[in-house]
Amino acid sequence: MVYLDNSATTRPDPEVIRVLSDVMENIYGNPSSLHGLGGKAERLVKQAREAVAKTLGVSPKGIVFTSGGTESNNAAIKGAAFQYQNRGRHLITTEVEHASVYEVCRQLQELGWKVTFLPVDVQGRVRPEDVEKALTSETVLVSVMHVNNEVGTVQPVQAIGSLLQAYPKVLFHVDAVQSFGKIPLRPKEWGIDLLSLSGHKFHGPKGVGCLYIREGLQLMPLLVGGGQEEGYRSGTQNVPGIAAFAKAALLAAEKGKQHAPRLYQWKMEMLQKLQSKLSGMMVNGDLSREGCAPHILSLAFPGLKSEVIVHALEEEGVFVSSKSACSSKGEKPSRVLKAMGLSDEEAVGAIRISMGLDTTQSDVEACTDALLRVIPQLQQVMKVHGS
Ligand SMILES: Cc1ncc(COP(=O)(O)O)c(C=O)c1O
Known part of the structure; x- marks a missing residue:
């Protein structure tokens, strides 16, 4: 897992x-x-x-x-x-x-x-x-x-x-x-x-x-x-x-000092791989070293539904979430993403990947690979379904 x-x-x-x-x-x-x-x-x-x-x-x-x-x-x-x-x-x-x-x-x-x-x-x-x-x-x-x-x-x-x-x-x-x-x-x-x-x-x-x-x-x-x-x-x-x-x-105060820079590096590596291979992906929030927390990555795939992505990743043994845990079972698109200017369609296709102080590089790589498999499949299904 x-x-x-x-x-x-x-x-x-x-x-x-x-x-x-x-x-x-x-x-x-x-x-x-x-x-x-x-x-x-x-x-x-x-x-x-x-x-x-x-x-x-x-x-x-x-x-x-x-x-x-x-x-x-x-x-x-x-x-x-x-x-x-x-x-x-x-x-x-x-x-x-x-x-x-x-x-x-x-x-x-x-x-x-x-x-x-x-x-x-x-x-x-x-x-x-x-x-x-x-x-x-x-x-x-x-x-x-x-x-x-x-x-x-x-x-x-x-x-x-x-x-x-x-x-x-x-x-x-x-x-x-x-x-x-x-x-x-x-x-x-x-x-x-x-x-x-x-x-x-x-x-x-x-x-x-x-x-x-x-x-x-x-x-x-x-x-x-x-x-x-x-x-x-x-x-x-x-x-x-x-x-x-x-x-x-x-x-956490001790481990964070050593681990946080690694988390940021893995997040950016993951993003580069996804951006080079996936189409129609949006990245939400700031990505600069000083402007973001190293452990959170928010992505959106307009046209797809976040619940569907979350469940497809779960099938691959990867656990991520749609918006925040307390509101992720709600129907409405995220208030936060809407406040940032995302449309309803963009906001309902958002997932959040969040690392901890025990996350390893292989966890991040496994998630990247799973996304690279799952997203094109789901996009294909939507294309066939929509045409
Ligand atoms: C920013 C933020 N504030 C407050 C809370 C609530 O914390 P707790 O779950 O301990 O009540 C959370 C939990 O998701 C959070 O992310």
């Missing part, structure tokens, strides 16, 4: 699985308990917080463990919107955010907030000057993702963070779920106030992630109760998940 659907989720690293199972078996105390087993669990959570903070270059006090990317995004956006609604009720985001940002903004819109959904260029990139133009005296938050999960385009978060320095009352949230471990990420230097991560995107367990909150920043908590995580996120901590998440973060 060749697994190239790593933007949907990754295979947990064996070392991560060991930590998870070891903690489940041996350190099952509640970190809030006063006895020794609780103390051990509490120390593990503390160590995990320090480790994750180190990989981001931030203070451990700013790390709040959550159940993953969706919760972190909800907690950041709703938390800021509710906390600072006396300052104003305007939010700025983009048309290409993941549903866990986009739908939160739509929900707030229904509750009376004004939301500006900024357009993107043909590569899927928002312009920092558009962010600045959209700011009003009512704006409380700007939320822009780091790497787009469907096409891999890197957003200019550093430039946005730097322009927002002139607007100290406007908070800046970055969904970095697809970028961690793949491209450099420096929340503090880039003026980021809130940042979301998810463990299962970098070979950690599902259902655990974190929200980085700049020190001193108040958010209205999404979950209230026992006051865990300094009151930002009540609920008994998922200690095994948190320990395993921290292990995955350390491994």
Whole structure:
């Protein structure tokens, strides 16, 4: 099996699985308990917080463990919107955010907030000057993702963070779920106030992630109760998940440095081969070294349907996806690709190939060969069918 659907989720690293199972078996105390087993669990959570903070270059006090990317995004956006609604009720985001940002903004819109959904260029990139133009005296938050999960385009978060320095009352949230471990990420230097991560995107367990909150920043908590995580996120901590998440973060930060340049090289080699041998193929998003994440490649074959391509590749033992995992069963063409200017016909023929930190060159070659077999066959069938 060749697994190239790593933007949907990754295979947990064996070392991560060991930590998870070891903690489940041996350190099952509640970190809030006063006895020794609780103390051990509490120390593990503390160590995990320090480790994750180190990989981001931030203070451990700013790390709040959550159940993953969706919760972190909800907690950041709703938390800021509710906390600072006396300052104003305007939010700025983009048309290409993941549903866990986009739908939160739509929900707030229904509750009376004004939301500006900024357009993107043909590569899927928002312009920092558009962010600045959209700011009003009512704006409380700007939320822009780091790497787009469907096409891999890197957003200019550093430039946005730097322009927002002139607007100290406007908070800046970055969904970095697809970028961690793949491209450099420096929340503090880039003026980021809130940042979301998810463990299962970098070979950690599902259902655990974190929200980085700049020190001193108040958010209205999404979950209230026992006051865990300094009151930002009540609920008994998922200690095994948190320990395993921290292990995955350390491994990804380390492995990513060596592996990411290789992933980019393989992606470009694959593309060259496909472009030289296939007709009617479109490439979506930016492909420059600095402008894209090394692990995501989005292709479109107008006239074909992405589900058909995905299933034909599966027959060849290669697993890729149509758009993003949460929306890939939906009928509609991708909102992200439409925002980039693709027609319906182009957008419904898109597939996403996404590599992980365990992907090998032979995986990429096998996928290339499978595409070279499958696409001309499907195009031929469509031709016969259409004539
Ligand atoms: C960019 C982005 N943000 C957020 C999420 C949601 O993360 P989770 O699956 O941990 O809820 C995803 C998952 O696909 C994603 O790609």
